[in-house]
Amino acid sequence: CFEIEDRLREELDIPVMHDDQHGTAVVVLAGIINALKIVKKRPEDLKMVLVGAGASGTACTKILMNYGVKNVIAFDTRGAIYEGREGLNPAKAWLAENTNREGFDGTLSEAMVGADLFLGLSAPRMIEPEDVASMADGAIVFAMANPEPEIMPDLIQGMAQVIATGRSDFPNQVNNVLCFPGLFRGALDAGATDITEEMKIVAARAIASVIPDDQLNEDYILPSVFNEDVAKLVADAVSAEARRSGHVRGPGSARIYI
16 A cells, blocks of 8 residues: 555645545544643653554554654564564564664563553554553553454553544544545645645644534543534645645646546
């Protein structure tokens, strides 16, 4: 999927975005923006542990680092990803070069000690309640494997302050539909030629802004997928950013979209 998206973006003059990567990343960032308000932490102060170094995991890491997160340790099925580890594909090589600055090569449980944010895009039952209990105060857990998350929310109530999953039967559902209708509406409205990192970040901020600060709580960091304000706010933010950055077609270059 990385190679296909990169080639399409290079060869086409229309916006291209792989939703499983970047739609997920935008909504994750929106949730993190609001979760940080609740736990009163800054992105640059977080220790983040990522499990699942595939398409969505890599995209989430990139957008969170662009937002200010600096300390990230990523894990795949073979363990921690660090510079010099053999057998890394290009995406994991990027993670090795840009995360885990101290070269941590221990276990996932060891990495969880003192972590502020756990981000799971992997498989069921990857962590235990004891791992969450070892995290820092005000811990944030985004366990998004479907249909069964990396750890069930009921097992860590009172251990993590904010918990999100990909499921609709728990609070704080991370659902891509919060992102892509509005993001593409805004891109098409502006005549955008690309989907930039800044457009994704303003989309995340717009999603997060739907919930007023005085309504935020541990079980309400993301708006409902049925909230009719989301798509318009995202579209307006993305359209404005596309025009501001100049990633739009000039006069006389209108295109018809089908």
